[in-house]
Amino acid sequence: MKNIGYILLFFISMCFMSCEREYMPPPLTEPQYKGKAANITIKQLKDRYATLTAPTLIEEELIFKGIVTGNDESGNIYKQIYVQDETAAINIGVEQNAVYGKFQVGQEVFVNLKDLYILKYGGELQIGLSTTNANRISWLDFQEKVQLNSWPNPANAIPKVIELNKLTDDMVNQLVEVKDIRFSNGGKNPFSSKDATTNEEIKNKDGNVMIVRTSNYSNFSQDMLPLGNGGLVGILGRFNGTWQLLLRTSRDIKSFDGQEPEGNKPVSGSFFKETFGKGTYPSGNRPKVADFNDFDMKAPVKYTEELGSADVRSVSGDNGAHVWLPANKESNLKITGINTRDKGDVTLNFQLTANLFDATAAANLNQIQVKVNGKLMNIPSKEVSNAAGDNNKWYTISIPNIEQSNNVTIEFISKSDLNKVGFRLDNIELIGGAAGQEVIIVKGDKKR
16 A cells, blocks of 8 residues: 555656646745845946946946846746835846746845846846847856845735826836726726737726736736726836836736726717818918817817918808818828727718819829828728819718727828828717728718
8 A cells, every 4th residue: 555655646746747847846945145245226226227228248246135026927927037125126037937936926036247238128127148039047047146035925025006197217117006997998808819918908097097918828818807996916017118017917906896887888979070160261261270269179189280281261162161181282180189988989980072173183082191099090092083073072981990098199191292182171070889890981962
């Protein structure tokens, strides 16, 4: 029986080793750091190299002490750890999987930076080796440079409570907590798609927003985003100026109430429409966009046309005012401050007509380009001509699936090399609750 027990124990051990072959158990004796004392803080280190533009070898023996606050336990953090002290935080790249077995959250470490590199990725400083894959330090060197001191204590890693509209440089890579927030797609989307790292938006009661970034390799990537109000803990990152929160494990998701406020339910129907008023603006009285005061939509919506080419006008027989985009000139009507949040599936409608006075005149409606939050929209070809009776005939263009945001920018762009006839733009409208569809161009019998 004893032999059978040994055999069973052997097979259980082998199975465990097979399934967890990358896991590194913590040391059996309490680690004690016996190297040189720390001589720099993380903030002092980051201040010293704040202006570097290329990976820089650290030749001086600089040593800092800190606490591990983030590792690769869930797979959402990949081949790096985050370390912070009382002044700041930084991440360190390592060419190894499953480092969480040895470098647990709450573990105190001493980091000797001599012969390592400090570099910037996405505009933020990190520690690594510039001569290796993705600047990662080999596992052998990493263990020599990042040494443990004492047993890990999760109580050492206390998140800093932050507000989304009060973020400062010293918070980059720190362990933080945000409270009283909700996911914009809570109860609708998983944390990540199955084939790519995904950004999902959170917002607080004041409408401030932040990205939560989740890898499709994390073990909670397919969990549904929680519904309602709650809190999150994670590493606060910044990439090329954009703040983002990186959850370490699913345990960083805190107490969401599952409730959707009445005011957040999608609104159906038209919620934005700009007709440029009912004034008459004949020749000699055609204000530039910057001088026009009769917009239908008021603050925080703002209208600009920085090139000074477009004006507001009306013509004999026409029904109301519109914006004139002149031929052979650059013009760009920009509308900012539009809130499309919680409006359901949003569709942008607007009307265009081409000035086709000459008998041989012809144009294409897609010669007026449209951008939404900087993204060029797809407008299919629609040829119009004087010969076909299209002179000053209005057409409605519909663009579905407009971005959900509390500050949408819509731009109507006329380029001198495309617009050779002049176009009139009117009736810019956003409709909520419209089902997603292909871009449609519809011939309009009336302008309004």
